[in-house]
Structure formats: C-alpha cells, structure tokens
Amino acid sequence: MQSETTTMIPPSLVIQAQNVRFSYGSHPLFKGLSFTLPAGSITGLLGKNGEGKTTLLKLLSGLLLAKGGSLTVLGHSSRERSVPLLQEVYYLPEEVQLPATSATQYLDGAGQFYPHYDAHLARQLLKELDVPPTNNLRRLSMGQKKKVALVLALSLRVPLLLLDEPTNGLDIPSKSKFRQLLVQHISDEQTVLISTHQVRDLEQMIDRLMILHQNQVICNETIARLESAFYCGIASEAPHVAPLYSEPSVWGEIVMTPRTAETAETGGFSMELFFNALMYNTQAVLQHLSQPANDTLTPQAPLSL
Structure with missing residues (x-):
C-alpha cells in the first residue's frame, strides 16, 4: 500500500494551496489556484455563483481530488485522504441528509470517528438550539435537521471546520443563536472556513475574508486590515x-x-x-x-x- 504523503507546512498555516488545478470533465474550474490560510481564524469565503466555493471546500476535505498542483491541509496532502487528516477536518454541506435515528444516536455514532468529539457538548447544544434529542430525525423540519448537523460540526472539535452556507434553512432566532454558539465554542486552536452568500448573517463573527473571482483568490485579508x-x-x-x-x-x-x-x-x-x-x-x-x-x-x- 502506498504510504501517505505528508508535507511540511508552517505551524501558523492550516492550508497551503499552490497552483491547484481542477476541472469537471472538459470544463476547467481552477487553472492555478494559490493561497494560504492561517490558523485560528474564522474566515468568510465569498464569490459569485459558479466561482467554485463548494468545490474548494470539497477539495480541502478530500471529497474531490485536484487534477494538479499541491494542496496541503494541516500538514497532509488532501489527495491522500489519510485517516489522520480525515479525523481533523469536517465538511458540512449546505444540504444535509440524516438517517432515521435519534439526534443523540446520530451524533454519538458519527462522533466515534473523531478523537476530540465531545458528547456532553453535543447534548448541551441540542438543548440550546431546542432540538428534541430522542425524536426520529426524519420527522424533524428542515431547520431542525440543519441544527442537528451544526451541533455535530461544533461538537467534533476538529482543527479545521468547513461550513457551506451554514445559516440556510434557519429562522432568524436560530441564526442568532448559531452565531453565539460558534463564537462561544470554537477554540483558538480551531480554524473555520465558511462559504456563504448570507454575509449579513455572519458579518459580526468573521475575522478574515477570502474572495474568489474568475476562479482565483483575489482577496485574502483580515477584516481589521480591510x-x-x-x-x-x-x-x-x-x-x-x-x-x-x-x-x-x-x-x-x-x-x-x-x-x-x-x-x-x-x-x-x-x-x-x-x-x-x-x-x-x-x-x-x-x-x-x-x-x-x-x-x-x-x-x-x-x-x-
């Protein structure tokens, strides 16, 4: 079996992309994408439709594989999809599919694959978001299902958390509560990358902005600098x-x-x-x-x- 490729990456950087190339069939998307992302930030990823925001999150998580270039995440090549990397990165898609089980069973079942999963925090977050812990997930509303998915994302305690439109499907009070919980429970050792069109939902908590335009990162700055x-x-x-x-x-x-x-x-x-x-x-x-x-x-x- 081929050994995992591990790349030395400065400890201050969580992501280092160099000339990443990716295409869907004969349609190129990224022709030479390069950027870095420092540790400990909550970064907003913005861009028009079709710029590749979701694709980028999937490349970082290993769900998609780059066609060329180098993409190093937490010191690992994302192409290798190694167990150490998969245990440290979690990608939450915009649309979630949940099994016909209870929230606590789902959270504890998924959490066993992540070494830092906090079951106590998961139950606390369910309570704060007003999600019934024992009801069948298939019978919950779309908004309640999204809350369960967000609870899992926060309680896994992974070093890199990738969120795709996390506030879609939430009502106004739930959006506010999610913002509070994210800021409260994300530690300084964690990095969060949030792809969103709902900038007003998340503006108060984002401390860095990365913008894709014409399939390139044209802005990667702290909010303080901007x-x-x-x-x-x-x-x-x-x-x-x-x-x-x-x-x-x-x-x-x-x-x-x-x-x-x-x-x-x-x-x-x-x-x-x-x-x-x-x-x-x-x-x-x-x-x-x-x-x-x-x-x-x-x-x-x-x-x-």
Missing part, C-alpha cells in the same frame, strides 16, 4: 473622497471610499458593500489594498446597512 483601508458609510460623511463604489439606500447614498484621516472616526465596514465594490471596480480596490496599511487610522465597527 476596515482600516476602506470607509463604508453615508456619502455625505466622506464628501471630499472619490468613491470606489456607491449604491442607493433608504438612508441616502452609501459609498465605499479609501479611508483617510477625514473618515478615520466615522463610518464602519460592510462585507457586502466591500464585495460589491470589489466586483464592480476590481482593479482600483485591489490597487488601494496593495498599498501599505495606515496604522494611524482606527478600525471601525462593522456597518449595519
């Missing part, structure tokens, strides 16, 4: 700065501009506005972002639009 570089807010509060992007709102024109001393104490940061600006005015946004950070500007709180 909010120190850009002003997001009412146009009238940044009257002397040319906007990189603008859109109407009930409060007036909302803009994203380079942050200057004039806007250092105003505005905030909006992931949604930044993403739209990056899609609309890609080169100008990236050019400004490539400039040295202005450490004299104080990062602002996320903007509620």
Whole structure:
C-alpha cells in the first residue's frame, strides 16, 4: 500500500494551496489556484455563483481530488485522504441528509470517528438550539435537521471546520443563536472556513475574508486590515473622497471610499458593500489594498446597512 504523503507546512498555516488545478470533465474550474490560510481564524469565503466555493471546500476535505498542483491541509496532502487528516477536518454541506435515528444516536455514532468529539457538548447544544434529542430525525423540519448537523460540526472539535452556507434553512432566532454558539465554542486552536452568500448573517463573527473571482483568490485579508483601508458609510460623511463604489439606500447614498484621516472616526465596514465594490471596480480596490496599511487610522465597527 502506498504510504501517505505528508508535507511540511508552517505551524501558523492550516492550508497551503499552490497552483491547484481542477476541472469537471472538459470544463476547467481552477487553472492555478494559490493561497494560504492561517490558523485560528474564522474566515468568510465569498464569490459569485459558479466561482467554485463548494468545490474548494470539497477539495480541502478530500471529497474531490485536484487534477494538479499541491494542496496541503494541516500538514497532509488532501489527495491522500489519510485517516489522520480525515479525523481533523469536517465538511458540512449546505444540504444535509440524516438517517432515521435519534439526534443523540446520530451524533454519538458519527462522533466515534473523531478523537476530540465531545458528547456532553453535543447534548448541551441540542438543548440550546431546542432540538428534541430522542425524536426520529426524519420527522424533524428542515431547520431542525440543519441544527442537528451544526451541533455535530461544533461538537467534533476538529482543527479545521468547513461550513457551506451554514445559516440556510434557519429562522432568524436560530441564526442568532448559531452565531453565539460558534463564537462561544470554537477554540483558538480551531480554524473555520465558511462559504456563504448570507454575509449579513455572519458579518459580526468573521475575522478574515477570502474572495474568489474568475476562479482565483483575489482577496485574502483580515477584516481589521480591510476596515482600516476602506470607509463604508453615508456619502455625505466622506464628501471630499472619490468613491470606489456607491449604491442607493433608504438612508441616502452609501459609498465605499479609501479611508483617510477625514473618515478615520466615522463610518464602519460592510462585507457586502466591500464585495460589491470589489466586483464592480476590481482593479482600483485591489490597487488601494496593495498599498501599505495606515496604522494611524482606527478600525471601525462593522456597518449595519
């Protein structure tokens, strides 16, 4: 049997992708994808439909195999699908399929394949999310099933957690509760990568942003760096700065501009506005972002639009 290929990867990095290639049949998706992801972050993965967000999560988890390049996850080649790697990574798809058993039986059954599974935490989370622990999962609503899947993801305690649209199917109170539980129960040793279109659901908890565009990672920055570089807010509060992007709102024109001393104490940061600006005015946004950070500007709180 072929031995597993293990690659030395800096301890500060959880993922290291170099020139990754992947295609569906004759249709190429990634032609040379390269990026790194540091440990201990909660990263939002954004991109338009068809950019490959779900495919990337599956490549990282070993559910899909790259056609070329190097993809190292937690020091292991994802292509090898080794037991040590599979025990340390968990991928939660957008749509979940659960067996005809109770929540506790399902959680404990799946948890036995992961060395850090916390059965006590699983039961605590079921209670906090108001999920009946003994009811047949097939009889639960879609939202309740999604909660069970999220409970499993959090209670496995894996070093790398991959979540694909985790808030889809949840009602508003459940989304809020999930955000609280994720922040509360994810340790500093864990890394979370969340693919989502629901940026407002998760904006308050994400500390890093990775954006796919034209099947390449064009932005991979901390929220602190982005909010120190850009002003997001009412146009009238940044009257002397040319906007990189603008859109109407009930409060007036909302803009994203380079942050200057004039806007250092105003505005905030909006992931949604930044993403739209990056899609609309890609080169100008990236050019400004490539400039040295202005450490004299104080990062602002996320903007509620």
